[in-house]
Amino acid sequence: xxxxxxxxxxxxxxxxxxxxxxxxxxxxxxxxxxxxxxxxxxxxxxxxxxxxxxxxxxxxxxxxxxxxxxxxxxxxxxxxxxxxxxxxxxxxxxxxxxxxxxxxxxxxxxxxxxxxxxxxxxxxxxxxxxxxxxxxxxxxxxxxxxxxxxxxxxxxxxxxxxxxxxxxxxxxxxxxxxxxxxxxxxxxxxxxxxxxxxxxxxxxxxxxxxxxxxxxxxxxxxxxxxxxxxxxxxxxxxxxxxxxxxxxxxxxxxxxxxxxxxxxxxxxxxxxxxxxxxxxxxxxxxxxxxxxxxxxxxxxxxxxxxxxxxxxxxxxxxxxxxxxxxxxxxxxxxxxxxxxxxxxxxxxxxxxxxxxxxxxxxxxxxxxxxxxxxxxxxxxxxxxxxxxxxxxxxxxxxxxxxxxxxxxxxxxxxxxxxxxxxxxxxxxxxxx
Amino acid sequence: xxxxxxxxxxxxxxxxxxxxxxxxxxxxxxxxxxxxxxxxxxxxxxxxxxxxxxxxxxxxxxxxxxxxxxxxxxxxxxxxxxxxxxxxxxxxxxxxxxxxxxxxxxxxxxxxxxxxxxxxxxxxxxxxxxxxxxxxxxxxxxxxxxxxxxxxxxxxxxxxxxxxxxxxxxxxxxxxxxxxxxxxxxxxxxxxxxxxxxxxxxxxxxxxxxxxxxxxxxxxxxxxxxxxxxxxxxxxxxxxxxxxxxxxxxxxxxxxxxxxxxxxxxxxxxxxxxxxxxxxxxxxxxxxxxxxxxxxxxxxxxxxxxxxxxx
Numbered sequence: 001x002x003x004x005x006x007x008x009x010x011x012x013x014x015x016x017x018x019x020x021x022x023x024x025x026x027x028x029x030x031x032x033x034x035x036x037x038x039x040x041x042x043x044x045x046x047x048x049x050x051x052x053x054x055x056x057x058x059x060x061x062x063x064x065x066x067x068x069x070x071x072x073x074x075x076x077x078x079x080x081x082x083x084x085x086x087x088x089x090x091x092x093x094x095x096x097x098x099x100x101x102x103x104x105x106x107x108x109x110x111x112x113x114x115x116x117x118x119x120x121x122x123x124x125x126x127x128x129x130x131x132x133x134x135x136x137x138x139x140x141x142x143x144x145x146x147x148x149x150x151x152x153x154x155x156x157x158x159x160x161x162x163x164x165x166x167x168x169x170x171x172x173x174x175x176x177x178x179x180x181x182x183x184x185x186x187x188x189x190x191x192x193x194x195x196x197x198x199x200x201x202x203x204x205x206x207x208x209x210x211x212x213x214x215x216x217x218x219x220x221x222x223x224x225x226x227x228x229x230x231x232x233x234x235x236x237x238x239x240x241x242x243x244x245x246x247x248x249x250x251x252x253x254x255x256x257x258x259x260x261x262x263x264x265x266x267x268x269x270x271x272x273x274x275x276x277x278x279x280x281x282x283x284x285x286x287x288x289x290x291x292x293x294x295x296x297x298x299x300x301x302x303x304x305x306x307x308x309x310x311x312x313x314x315x316x317x318x319x320x321x322x323x324x325x326x327x328x329x330x331x332x333x334x335x336x337x338x339x340x341x342x343x344x345x346x347x348x349x350x351x352x353x354x355x356x357x358x359x360x361x362x363x364x365x366x367x368x369x370x371x372x373x374x375x376x377x378x379x380x381x382x383x384x385x386x387x388x389x390x391x392x393x394x395x396x397x398x399x400x401x402x403x404x405x406x407x408x409x410x411x412x413x414x415x416x417x418x419x420x421x422x423x424x425x426x427x428x429x430x431x432x
Numbered sequence: 433x434x435x436x437x438x439x440x441x442x443x444x445x446x447x448x449x450x451x452x453x454x455x456x457x458x459x460x461x462x463x464x465x466x467x468x469x470x471x472x473x474x475x476x477x478x479x480x481x482x483x484x485x486x487x488x489x490x491x492x493x494x495x496x497x498x499x500x501x502x503x504x505x506x507x508x509x510x511x512x513x514x515x516x517x518x519x520x521x522x523x524x525x526x527x528x529x530x531x532x533x534x535x536x537x538x539x540x541x542x543x544x545x546x547x548x549x550x551x552x553x554x555x556x557x558x559x560x561x562x563x564x565x566x567x568x569x570x571x572x573x574x575x576x577x578x579x580x581x582x583x584x585x586x587x588x589x590x591x592x593x594x595x596x597x598x599x600x601x602x603x604x605x606x607x608x609x610x611x612x613x614x615x616x617x618x619x620x621x622x623x624x625x626x627x628x629x630x631x632x633x634x635x636x637x638x639x640x641x642x643x644x645x646x647x648x649x650x651x652x653x654x655x656x657x658x659x660x661x662x663x664x665x666x667x668x669x670x671x672x673x674x675x676x677x678x679x680x681x682x683x684x685x686x687x688x689x690x691x692x693x694x695x696x697x698x699x700x701x702x703x704x705x706x707x708x709x710x711x712x713x714x715x716x717x718x719x720x721x722x723x724x725x726x727x728x729x730x731x732x733x734x735x736x737x738x739x740x741x742x743x
Binding site for chain 1: 482484487499501503506507508512515518519526529531537562
């Protein structure tokens, strides 16, 4: 977070010490969410518990559907959104997996729903701890995807997300993600804005569908054909045109995301880089660490130390994962020498997803930077500062030799400590 | 709560002249010739009236509702993925409640038997348990007809489908009973061959609060294997043989509906073989299965009799 203006803590603003989950809940309250529907899952549950408390105490006038599964939660969100309400929910890992069917449904219907995702690894085996593997699985369903780095960013991004998603130029649902436990259960001081100020920033929803206005008869989401339909009553696009429109809207949304971010920064005094990614000590840097969420936060702490070694190094913390800000990343990385990517997930059968997304984005640059990537912290394993430092050193050595290694490499794996484990074949990928 | 309560106990049938003339389905939908569901939907929407929002999962109804850009009903419809009907209706209701429109506008979910008894049962059970203020109607053509006649949990014993070429070996799931066990405010069965009874049930359900469930037997010429002109006759045989009794349960009180009342007397029932032999899907049914049907019908009516005597 960058503080714009003089006062970090404006005397009129309320500063509360909140977990990431409660920051999300406060954002929903201040955004005056009308309908929520959710199902409990660790580590997201405190979001919905807090919202239930707000409703119980009369602090939030909303309908909260406590349904019997995330699949139903997502379906109820779609229906409530199509009926004209401002809608949000929260989930994690398996919950998101169960919602999956409804995600392209929501984006295809162009419903401005907001999901908060406290990230968590996907089973099997069971793990309630953090990594980004749930977040990256939904990258192709047509949603806007943010990853936050601290609790203030969770609050601020949620408020922005409603405004972005509900913009008539966009009408696309948004997922606001933050690391499970690392942010979801960690308390930080955050500035909460006054309700009146949020109300001016985020006016009531004027929904483009709104089924509850029964004076307009609408068939929402019916069958489309491979070709367009032309009849004397009118012409209707086919599926292809619908999906083209979604893709165009996602591309166009980058401008709206920046616009809303800038407006927010101006009004409330907090900015997050250019709204798409945050930079740290990059002005003179030729070497950049590229990461998101908790991994960025960890990398931030070692930049100074690496600079003491004489390295011209900085950090790019990706905030907007979808739409992938290709144009801005290409612009930023033009002329940089080295990029070290740390992925807290694997695109199984390939490599870290952030890594290959970035490589694809920079395709065709003249004198492209040398890119090396590492997997870290799956299933909640610690991402240690020393991994980041070692990764940087290793990458720079390889870069010197011009040695592009495509093999996926890992930090924090403890194969050495498993020498007495009786399934050695399994540790090599076989057996079990 | 239910202003029709006394009328309903007497179970007086609505007069044909009382059916509203307004039509809510535009002409020229893509339903098969002789489809009972078209008739069911027509009468149900007449009973529900203009202040209604519909939600429909994947089913033959998706086909009825037509293509993008051309809504075939005069009521708004929200299409929703197969498993979600109960949740989708819950979402619409919640939005109406938020806006203070819930008393004015009726939310109605209309789904097939697969979407109700199989893939949609969880969302429906959840919605019913929450006492969601809506009507759920299941039109039951006893298989996945829209995808080419595959067996569902509602396919009856011995019926041929594309996935039970030797005939189904298990009986039909009793969905109304499952819904009744949720303690909801209204449960009814209906049959496309008795549109007046069906109309009355939808009209009654519209004025009740809470979860209302109506399960409608819907004869299907291509799926059941009979001439489209015989749809009404086949539906009537389901009633006259005592296989599909028409009843309603309002706040726990059970009442037989007019078309089925006389079949409390076993002598008045036609033999089930008349119903089975009229449909090609039962052409290879075994003698043993037919006997199972006879026992099932006997037990079903004994239970109805006990219920009526004991309440």
